[in-house]
Amino acid sequence: MRLPETLAVLAVRHAVREWSTGLPPAELQVAVALSGGADSLALTAAAVAEAAAVDALVVDHRLQDGSDEVAAVAAATARSLGCRSARVLPVEVTGTGGMEAAARTARYAALDAARAGLPVLLGHTLDDQAETVLLGLARGSGARAIQGMAPSDGPWGRPLLSVRRATTRQFCADLGLTPYEDPHNSSPDFTRVRLRTEVLPLLEDVLGGTAALALARTAEQLRADNGALDEFADELLSRAGSGLALDCAVLGAAAPAVRRRAVRAWLLAQGVRGVAGTHIRRIDELVVAWRGQGGVAVGGGVRGTRLVVVREHGRLTLARTDRER
Structure with a gap:
């Protein structure tokens, strides 16, 4: 599928290309975690344009009626975008720590089992990073929590951490794609949703639209600082x-x-x-x-x-x- 060269499309493609720096496109093979939402749809389409082969992995958490149909539509969309394959992965969401934590654990386990040795790209954006930093600050969890998510972490890749959520939505509009709107993403029952819909907009208003960018920049700086501290700690352990x-x-x-x-x-x-x-x-x-x-x-x-x-x-x-x- 040939992508239009709009600002949003070029921004997402550039982010994927920058994430994969050092590996020629002809050799790049990845899996993409596709939910059907705007972020993962944009990531999937951009990955198809930038990589030699893309396998879409669609996790069906089975927490809502009709989730199997949503997953099937997402898989079909992935194939139409040019993915080499698209698989639906049904999971059981159980365990302690609340539904969000249990769903995350089940999702990552399913993706890891299905990736067949490939890195898995996740559609986390700059806005997601800002929310993660705010959660870490509020919980007093220390520098590791405030450093947010890493662009590369084991098998997980997050190419869109420099891309705003509005850009992925515009990407989908430019391609004529209709993202799935998960009702959980607008439910005030979840702390992260309230951060997204109430706290961050207020901070953006007070700080002149720079809050999310500043939080993401803080996370990047802390990752560098934590890396240095980890090296010092390893040296201390070797002596102790x-x-x-x-x-x-x-x-x-x-x-x-x-x-x-x-x-x-x-x-x-x-x-x-x-x-x-x-x-x-x-x-x-x-x-x-x-x-x-x-x-x-x-x-x-x-x-x-x-x-x-x-x-x-x-x-x-x-x-x-x-x-x-």
């Missing part, structure tokens, strides 16, 4: 032990931001799940404010046991204790 025990004297001599990052990386490497800021702060007290206090319980123990970080003989260790005790 990085195995089953860490030397508190070595940790205590480091800058707090580096020390806490190193401890977090150590916990994750030991199989600890759900490392929270409260855990890190209390473990940090074991290192720099030692008063003989007890250990810090963290997640990850097998049934009937729990993992506890304790200080013994000047070293942090991870112990497995009876949960009832």
Whole structure:
């Protein structure tokens, strides 16, 4: 399909081309997560124009009546745009953390299982990035949350993080495509929707239309800063032990931001799940404010046991204790 050379079409195509820099178009093969919305439709069409082969993956969350028909239409549209293949992936949305989190987990698992070794392009835009940064700020989740989404993250690619949502909508209008409007995306029951429809518009009005751009720029700067801090933390771990025990004297001599990052990386490497800021702060007290206090319980123990970080003989260790005790 030959695409018109409008401003919106060229902007989206340029974003995809920039994301794939270093790989000739003749060799570029990708999968695209297609929901049928404007962002993923524009991404799919641009990817077809810029890559040698594109496989569309349409996740059917089965949360609404008629979702199978929506998925089928999206797959048919993908084929008409020139995708090499288009598959519908039905999923079961279950689990804790709310419907949004459960749907996200099911979606990513299905995409990962179906991608056949290809990178998967996701239609996240600059506006999505701004919303993610605001959520991280509101939750006090630290620099990792505020850094937002990365353009490339394992098998996931996000070429449109520099593209506004209005541009993808104009792209679809220029091609005569009718995006699917998911009712969940306008429901005030979801925090992200209220950020999108109430908070960000107000910020844009107050700040003269620069809020989303500024938030996205903040995320980009923080990703660079976090990358440097991660390198410092890795070096600290190599000196402190990085195995089953860490030397508190070595940790205590480091800058707090580096020390806490190193401890977090150590916990994750030991199989600890759900490392929270409260855990890190209390473990940090074991290192720099030692008063003989007890250990810090963290997640990850097998049934009937729990993992506890304790200080013994000047070293942090991870112990497995009876949960009832």
